[in-house]
Amino acid sequence: MNLVRQQTTAVAVAGVLVMSAGPTAQTVRINGAGATFPYPLYSKWFDEYRKTRPDVQINYQSIGSGGGIRQLTNQTVFFGATDGPMTDEQLTAAKAPILHLPTVLGAVVPVYNIPNVKAELRFSGQVLADIFLGRITKWNDGAIAKLNPGVSLPATDITVVHRSDGSGTTYIWVDFLSKSSPAFKSTVGVSTAVKWPTGVGGKGNEGVAGLVSQAPGSLGYVELIYAVQSRTTYGSVQNQAGEFIKATEQSVTAAAAAASRQMPADFRVSITNAPGKGVYPVSSFTWLLFFENPKDKAQARVMVDFMKWALSEGQKFAGPLGYAPLPPEVVKLELAALARIRM
Amino acid sequence: MGRKDLVFRAGTGFFGLLLILIVAAIAVELTRQSALSIQKFGLAFWRTEIWDPVAGDFGAWPFMWGTLYSSVLALMLATPIALGIAVFLSELCPASLRQPLVFLTELLAAIPSIVYGLWGIFVLVPAVRALEAATPEALRRLPLFSGPPLGVGMLSAAVILAVMVIPFTSSVAREVLRSVPMAQREAAYALGATRFEAIRSALFYARSGIVGAVMLGFGRALGETMAVTMVIGNNPQASLSLFAPQYTMAAVIANEFTEAADDLYLHALTEIGLVLFIITLVVNSLSRLLIWSMGRSRRAPRASAAGEAAA
Numbered sequence: 001m002n003l004v005r006q007q008t009t010a011v012a013v014a015g016v017l018v019m020s021a022g023p024t025a026q027t028v029r030i031n032g033a034g035a036t037f038p039y040p041l042y043s044k045w046f047d048e049y050r051k052t053r054p055d056v057q058i059n060y061q062s063i064g065s066g067g068g069i070r071q072l073t074n075q076t077v078f079f080g081a082t083d084g085p086m087t088d089e090q091l092t093a094a095k096a097p098i099l100h101l102p103t104v105l106g107a108v109v110p111v112y113n114i115p116n117v118k119a120e121l122r123f124s125g126q127v128l129a130d131i132f133l134g135r136i137t138k139w140n141d142g143a144i145a146k147l148n149p150g151v152s153l154p155a156t157d158i159t160v161v162h163r164s165d166g167s168g169t170t171y172i173w174v175d176f177l178s179k180s181s182p183a184f185k186s187t188v189g190v191s192t193a194v195k196w197p198t199g200v201g202g203k204g205n206e207g208v209a210g211l212v213s214q215a216p217g218s219l220g221y222v223e224l225i226y227a228v229q230s231r232t233t234y235g236s237v238q239n240q241a242g243e244f245i246k247a248t249e250q251s252v253t254a255a256a257a258a259a260s261r262q263m264p265a266d267f268r269v270s271i272t273n274a275p276g277k278g279v280y281p282v283s284s285f286t287w288l289l290f291f292e293n294p295k296d297k298a299q300a301r302v303m304v305d306f307m308k309w310a311l312s313e314g315q316k317f318a319g320p321l322g323y324a325p326l327p328p329e330v331v332k333l334e335l336a337a338l339a340r341i342r343m
Numbered sequence: 344m345g346r347k348d349l350v351f352r353a354g355t356g357f358f359g360l361l362l363i364l365i366v367a368a369i370a371v372e373l374t375r376q377s378a379l380s381i382q383k384f385g386l387a388f389w390r391t392e393i394w395d396p397v398a399g400d401f402g403a404w405p406f407m408w409g410t411l412y413s414s415v416l417a418l419m420l421a422t423p424i425a426l427g428i429a430v431f432l433s434e435l436c437p438a439s440l441r442q443p444l445v446f447l448t449e450l451l452a453a454i455p456s457i458v459y460g461l462w463g464i465f466v467l468v469p470a471v472r473a474l475e476a477a478t479p480e481a482l483r484r485l486p487l488f489s490g491p492p493l494g495v496g497m498l499s500a501a502v503i504l505a506v507m508v509i510p511f512t513s514s515v516a517r518e519v520l521r522s523v524p525m526a527q528r529e530a531a532y533a534l535g536a537t538r539f540e541a542i543r544s545a546l547f548y549a550r551s552g553i554v555g556a557v558m559l560g561f562g563r564a565l566g567e568t569m570a571v572t573m574v575i576g577n578n579p580q581a582s583l584s585l586f587a588p589q590y591t592m593a594a595v596i597a598n599e600f601t602e603a604a605d606d607l608y609l610h611a612l613t614e615i616g617l618v619l620f621i622i623t624l625v626v627n628s629l630s631r632l633l634i635w636s637m638g639r640s641r642r643a644p645r646a647s648a649a650g651e652a653a654a
Contacts, residue, residue: 064601090604157491164577164594166396166602189397192602200495200588201577203598210464215472215494 026055030299033061034068034081037106037168037223038286041321042081045314049306056302065168065192072098072289078299080289083168084192085268097292099341100267101334102285103310105256105324107224107247108172109234109282111209114139114156115216121235122147122244125180125273125281128237131158131219132177133184134198139217147238161211161220164201166193172284173221176272206230224252225322239281240273251280252324260329267337283324293342300343307338370620377614379607388614394579396599401611403618408581409589410619413497413571414564416585417504422557425509426546429516429556434542445517452510460573463503468494468574471502475586490586495576498585503570508560515559519552520545551637558630565623568593592619 039062046058063071065082072080073094085100110123117139127143130136136143140153163170171192178185188194202208205226212220213232224247227234236244245251258276259269273281288307294300311334315325326334374381380388380401391402432444472494482488490496523545531541546553568591576588577598592615603609 066602066604069604087604159491159493164572165598191397192604193396193599193608195393195395195397196578199578200493201598203572203577207464207573211495214464214469 028056028298028302030056030058030079030302031061031077032058032068032079032081032288033063033071033077034289035065035083035168035286036062037083038081038104038323041104041318041323044317044321045306045310048314048317049309052309053302053305056306058306064166065171066166069289072291078290078294078296079303081287082289083284083286084171085270085287086289094291099290099292099337100287101290101307101337102256102267102287102326102330104286104315104318104326105252105283106169106172106286107252107280107283107324108169108176108221109224109227109247110219110237111212111222111227111232111234112219113212113214113216113232114154117151117153118233119148119151120233120246121151122238123235124238125176129177129181129184132160132162132196132199133181133187134160147244156217159215159218160196160199161202161208161215161218162196162199163193163205163208164203166191167204168192168284168286169205169221169223170194172272172282175270175284176282179273223322228322237281239279240275241277241279243277245278245280247280247282249319249324251278252283253327255279255281255283256285256324256330257327260327260333263330263333265337267334290341292340297343300341304338304341304343308335311335370617373613373617373620377610377617380610380614383607384611384614388611389618392579392581394595396603396608399605399607401608401614403592403615405579405581406590406592406595406615407618407622409497409575410565410591410593410622412589413500413504413575413591414561416497416501417508417564418557418561420501420505421508421512421560424505425512425556425560426516426553428509428513429520429553430542430546432513433517433520434545445514448510448513450510451506452514456507456567456569457573459503459507459570463499463570463574467503468499471496471499474498486583487585489584490582492586493576493588495574496584496586496588497575497582500571500575500589500591501585503574504564504567507567507570508564511563512556512560515556516549516553519549519556522552523548551634554630554637555634558627558634561630562623562627565619565626566593568597572597592616592622 039060042060046060049058050056060081065084068080068082069086069090071077073090083106086098091098110128112121121144124147127136127147130143137158138155139158140155145153171190174184174188174194175190178188178190187197200211202211202220205222208220209222209226209230209232212218213230234247236246238244254276255271255274258274258279259271263269267285267287269285271283271285274283290303311326311331318325384391384401388401388403389407390404392404393400393402394405395401428448432441436444472492475492475494475498478488478492527548528541528545531544536544571591572594575591575594577590577594578588579590579595580587582589596612596616600612603612
């Protein structure tokens with residue numbers, strides 16, 4: 001009696017172990033690494049894609065754009081992800097041609113916390129650059145007041161909040177400020193981490209949002225989704241056409257559509273301060289990076305199929321997660337570019 | 344019997360040697376991985392105040408200042424409290440309260456650093472901001488208290504480090520005080536000492552152990568990363584002011600390492616790691632020297648007292 005029960009338990013346990021052993025030997029496992037900004041969306045994509053292709057397991061580590069580029073160059077991962085396009089030096093160091101494919105759009109918004117001011121403020125690139133350069137130090141400065149007639153701004157000091165860690169968000173922000181102000185470009189420059197003339201550094205988008213929501217009189221920059229989720233007030237920014245636009249799915253996608261007319265073949269373009277109406281000026285692509293001639297052809301076939309899915313089905317997951325989908329013009333150009341990956 | 348002894352000695356000797364090899368390997372690897380930065384800046388790296396990733400100009404001075412300043416301030420805040428806790432728990436505490444209090448103090452040590460950081464952002468920083476805003480004008484003019492009341496800055500970092508250091512220092516000091524032989528205290532009472540004077544004599548006896556406990560806390564404060572980076576303001580400027588946002592070596596490495604795309608940037612960050620490693624070594628060596636010298640001077644009075652007793 002006892003022996004029979006023992007044997008049944010043994011078989012049952014073995015059965016459970018076998019069933020939970022996971023996918024069979026035909027699973028294709030692909031590794032990628034890179035930017036933290038699109039991580040929530042990529043995570044959702046890999047999950048949803050797995051439902052259509054259960055034999056594919058894509059593993060993504062969000063270690064930062066710099067890390068992603070490094071790992072791709074060292075060929076320790078199959079694909080990389082970055083918020084800022086690779087520089088020419090980085091492309092040469094990779095020793096083989098790399099394809100940049102934009103996946104989704106993000107926007108960076110100016111968040112602020114001024115006691116007793118609930119109104120939505122308007123900013124221009126020049127004013128923001130001067131604030132971040134430390135030239136404008138008080139909220140009731142003439143330049144800010146001129147853009148916001150009818151809002152009574154207090155004489156509080158502006159506490160600038162920036163990122164302490166390197167990030168694609170910083171890249172997008174300083175790229176826009178450098179285009180708006182030559183002084184900013186020469187003093188600070190464009191990179192994922194810069195020498196800020198003034199202000200305090202918060203760690204991550206959460207750190208900046210947290211600091212701004214607590215410190216009265218502060219102004220910082222965060223990704224749109226963080227401003228929305230932390231319910232921090234964010235302002236509108238003046239675009240090249242002179243309109244004051246607030247970041248929304250439509251205004252961000254419009255930025256990419258406007259830029260698609262002069263899209264370079266390698267998609268390495270900055271779309272901040274894009275021309276056109278209804279365009280949000282502090283928008284940017286985020287890219288996936290692939291070798292044009294990868295060694296593992298099976299993985300290449302899977303990733304090309306994944307990209308086709310991401311550019312069509314995947315785009316509808318972007319909005320609810322706080323990203324803006326790619327405009328159809330850019331998707332068309334990318335589907336053509338996918339043919340460059342040799343399978 | 345002899346052979347087992349030999350094997351035991353060889354085995355434990357091997358582990359001891361392994362430890363030394365690991366430390367040496369860390370030093371060698373840190374130096375190798377910061378070669379580009381050492382070549383470009385040399386010793387000037389230690390005194391340059393600029394940190395500019397875009398221009399490729401790096402210097403460790405603001406971070407060295409921030410690390411040392413915050414750790415020294417934390418020590419100044421934490422040592423009296425930690426010693427007070429140690430003295431209370433080992434000498435004055437009623438037996439029923441002892442175990443729960445010991446447990447609570449050690450619980451402080453078990454809390455992860457990032458939890459301290461979150462507590463810092465949401466509780467400590469607003470409190471410090473209110474304190475800074477309430478500073479009287481007369482004090483504001485001093486360089487020690489100058490600057491806008493941001494909340495994040497050196498003062499918050501010092502307080503959070505002090506809170507993290509207290510359980511380490513107090514538990515080691517408590518153990519040291521417990522190991523003071525009862526004879527010492529009994530002798531003090533026999534000579535007519537009050538409670539306080541007896542405790543003082545026990546503290547004097549245990550002074551090298553207590554210095555060791557304080558240095559342990561200092562070492563912890565030097566290396567603390569996550570809690571500090573969330574409340575210190577992350578601004579690479581070396582300032583005397585408690586209100587100013589500053590930066591530490593561990594914080595800048597944690598913040599900027601993942602996105603450091605070009606080699607010189609990476610090597611500069613690794614060199615900061617090397618600087619931190621060297622500073623920690625120096626601090627630990629100095630504290631060992633201090634403890635050793637205190638141990639030496641203890642023997643002299645005892646010998647002379649024995650000499651007097653014999654006479």
